[in-house]
Amino acid sequence: DAGVIQSPRHExxxxxxxxTLRCKPISGHxxxxxxxxxxxxxxxxxxxxxxxVPIDDSGMPEDRFSAKMxxxxxxxxxxxxxxxxxxxxxxxxxxLGTGIGLNEQFFGPxxxxxxx
Amino acid sequence: xxxxxxxxSMDCAEGRAxxxxxxxxxxxxxxxxxxxxxxxxQGPQYIIHGLKxxxxxxxxxLIITEDRKSSTLILPHxxxxxxxxxxCIVRVGTAGNxxxxxxxxxxxxxx
Numbered sequence: 001d002a003g004v005i006q007s008p009r010h011e012x013x014x015x016x017x018x019x020t021l022r023c024k025p026i027s028g029h030x031x032x033x034x035x036x037x038x039x040x041x042x043x044x045x046x047x048x049x050x051x052x053v054p055i056d057d058s059g060m061p062e063d064r065f066s067a068k069m070x071x072x073x074x075x076x077x078x079x080x081x082x083x084x085x086x087x088x089x090x091x092x093x094x095x096l097g098t099g100i101g102l103n104e105q106f107f108g109p110x111x112x113x114x115x116x
Numbered sequence: 117x118x119x120x121x122x123x124x125s126m127d128c129a130e131g132r133a134x135x136x137x138x139x140x141x142x143x144x145x146x147x148x149x150x151x152x153x154x155x156x157x158q159g160p161q162y163i164i165h166g167l168k169x170x171x172x173x174x175x176x177x178l179i180i181t182e183d184r185k186s187s188t189l190i191l192p193h194x195x196x197x198x199x200x201x202x203x204c205i206v207r208v209g210t211a212g213n214x215x216x217x218x219x220x221x222x223x224x225x226x227x
Binding site: 004033042043044045048056091093102103104105106107108109110 | 154157158159160161162165203209210213214215216217218219
């Protein structure tokens with residue numbers, strides 16, 4: 001299994017530009033999570049999906065952020081317009097809902113976003 | 117989710133056991149203890165989890181006190197590749213529950 005795949009691995013853009021981050025979860029997993037990591041705030045959950053449906057988007061910082069999951073094998077996180085404070089590493093994770101207990105989340109390698 | 121408290125950092129000698137403490141005094145009866153680690157420039161990685169019994173797998177052991185208010189992650193024979201930030205997370209074990217990461221413990225394994 002290739003694991004969770006994220007693209008691009010690195011993105012440098014200028015303030016005001018639209019940024020789209022992509023994620024392919026592990027095949028068969030029914031949960032997908034988007035996290036953001038910064039030095040100041042650490043790792044924080046932005047949004048998560050179950051069976052392609054957004055369940056909790058309370059962590060999305062503002063309307064400039066949007067996430068979609070058009071099918072079970074693909075999700076995007078879009079920032080429009082981007083701002084320097086959006087610079088961070090964005091992680092995608094997926095898990096298989098197996099009931100009570102493990103529900104291990106598998107993380108991708110992350111996308112390092114720099115907004116100039 | 118219950119709040120956890122971990123030391124900010126600790127050093128460990130290569131080949132020795134590393135004992136990482138975590139306090140979670142407000143843990144609820146249906147909350148599990150999970151440990152993840154993050155090696156530099158990588159995504160977090162699951163290590164182990166438990167409810168009230170001690171657990172062991174190929175990576176580590178988890179010791180949970182009888183009152184469940186604290187736990188210890190044990191890396192039996194630390195290697196240089198175990199240098200990472202280790203996160204203790206307490207949450208309900210149902211599927212889809214988010215992971216709330218605190219500051220973690222930065223572990224440096226020294227030769």
